[in-house]
Amino acid sequence: MHIPDGFLPLGQAAIxxxxxxxxxxxxxxxxxxxxxxxxxxxxxxxAAFIFAIQAMNIPIPWGTSGHMLxxxxxxxVFGSPWAAVLVxxxxxxxxxxxxxxxxxxxxxxxxxAMGLIAGFTGFGVFKALKxxxxxxxxxxxxxxxxxxxxxxxxxxxxxxGTFPLDMGLIFMGTYHxxxxxxxxxxxxVAILAIQNVRPDLLPWNKAxxxxxxxx
Amino acid sequence: MxxxxxxxVMGGLIVAIIIAIxxxxxxxxxxxxxxxxxxxxxxVEEVEPMFEAPLPDYLVPALGxxxxxxVISIVLGTIIAFLAMVGLATTARWFKSESNGN
Numbered sequence: 001m002h003i004p005d006g007f008l009p010l011g012q013a014a015i016x017x018x019x020x021x022x023x024x025x026x027x028x029x030x031x032x033x034x035x036x037x038x039x040x041x042x043x044x045x046x047a048a049f050i051f052a053i054q055a056m057n058i059p060i061p062w063g064t065s066g067h068m069l070x071x072x073x074x075x076x077v078f079g080s081p082w083a084a085v086l087v088x089x090x091x092x093x094x095x096x097x098x099x100x101x102x103x104x105x106x107x108x109x110x111x112x113a114m115g116l117i118a119g120f121t122g123f124g125v126f127k128a129l130k131x132x133x134x135x136x137x138x139x140x141x142x143x144x145x146x147x148x149x150x151x152x153x154x155x156x157x158x159x160x161g162t163f164p165l166d167m168g169l170i171f172m173g174t175y176h177x178x179x180x181x182x183x184x185x186x187x188x189v190a191i192l193a194i195q196n197v198r199p200d201l202l203p204w205n206k207a208x209x210x211x212x213x214x215x
Numbered sequence: 216m217x218x219x220x221x222x223x224v225m226g227g228l229i230v231a232i233i234i235a236i237x238x239x240x241x242x243x244x245x246x247x248x249x250x251x252x253x254x255x256x257x258x259v260e261e262v263e264p265m266f267e268a269p270l271p272d273y274l275v276p277a278l279g280x281x282x283x284x285x286v287i288s289i290v291l292g293t294i295i296a297f298l299a300m301v302g303l304a305t306t307a308r309w310f311k312s313e314s315n316g317n
Contacts, residue, residue: 001249006262031307038220040304045227047300052234052293055273057242064251065243086307090299094292100268150248167256175248198223 001069001150001176002095002110005103007162016156017108023085023116030082039078042201046074047087049190051094058182066179069114072122072145073187076138077194079203084119085111109156118149122187134204135188142187143180150176228297235293239273239285 008016035043050070057065070091071084078084089111095101102110122145129137154172157163163172191202199205216224246254253261270276273292275284 001247003249004261005265006259007253028307028310031304032311035304035308037216037308040301040308041216041220041224042227043304044297044300045224045231048228048231048293048297049234051296052231052238052289055238055242055289055292056234057245057247059243059245060248062251063245064248065245066248086303087300090303091296094296094299096268097266098268098270098292098295099273099288100264100266100271101273103264104266153249154252162259163252163256164258168252171252171255172248175251179248197226198219201223 001066001114001146001153002092002102003106003113003153003157005105007103007157008106008109008160010105012156012160013105013108015108016106016112019116020089020108020111023082023112024089027082027085027089030080031086034078034080039201042077042198043074043083043087046070046077047090050074050087051091053186054091054095058179060175060178062175064175066146066175066182068142068179068183068186069118069146069149070187071115071118071149072126072138072142072183073190075119075123076126076141076187076191077202081116081119081123084122085115088115088119109153113149113152113156117152118145121145121148135192138188138191139184142184143177146180146183147173147176150179228293231293231297232290235289236286238289239282 054067057067059065071088074087075081075084092102092107092110092114096104096107122141125144126137126141129140150172154163154168158165158168194201270288273285273288274280275287278284
């Protein structure tokens with residue numbers, strides 16, 4: 001879903017860089033206050049996992065493929081969408097600078113869509129639905145994060161005059177409605193795996209863990 | 216970091232690196248959702264990237280299209296992402312201890 005160079009005029013690309021910098025300011029403040037020692041390695045493992053799984057494009061119909069974003073996964077595991085901003089900023093920056101995946105001029109827009117918007121969407125949907133059923137909520141949060149990020153990228157490209165709004169929404173919406181199913185499933189599997197090996201790392205198990213939480 | 220955390224990090228990294236090694240063989244080579252949509256509706260000319268990445272498209276230029284270049288690139292990227300995240304998260308936490316010190 002990475003926007004390449006040349007799809008956004010530089011003035012608009014700059015706006016998304018400014019949004020990214022403001023989001024990173026809040027995300028770093030969140031990390032400063034909320035990241036404890038044992039969750040730094042968790043965050044780094046998730047960054048590594050998301051980098052690798054983003055390279056694993058899954059085929060969908062229409063000769064197209066897609067990969068997961070991971071923003072909903074991070075936001076749910078850390079109980080904060082700001083964590084998703086941090087992890088996706090790292091992953092997308094590495095992809096852009098080392099591998100030419102996503103344009104350098106479009107990096108701000110890519111972090112805005114796949115980190116900030118996907119993270120907040122995934123987290124918001126999870127929070128809204130978690131009382132119905134946690135795992136269904138996680139699946140729908142993953143699906144929605146991909147779909148809404150794709151719609152937001154379409155709106156950016158339509159504003160830039162790069163995509164026509166109507167056809168852009170139809171193609172981007174259809175493809176990512178399908179890719180979102182993979183995002184939802186992988187998000188559920190990844191969180192189930194963490195739940196099995198280290199339940200103490202998940203926010204909903206925190207209250208149940210031992211009283212000596214701090215050390 | 217205690218033993219449990221070390222085990223978790225090692226296990227997590229191993230899973231990530233296995234995915235990274237398999238990706239060049241298993242990943243679909245079809246264009247992704249945005250590229251596919253662009254093929255159909257793009258209103259502007261495509262341009263060359265503004266910046267020459269050292270491992271463009273997750274391949275080692277000297278190795279051509281061989282999947283080995285893909286394995287090297289994606290494993291390397293996975294490790295760089297891990298280290299960069301440790302660096303950024305540790306830096307953010309370091310500011311906390313700074314402000315607490317005063």
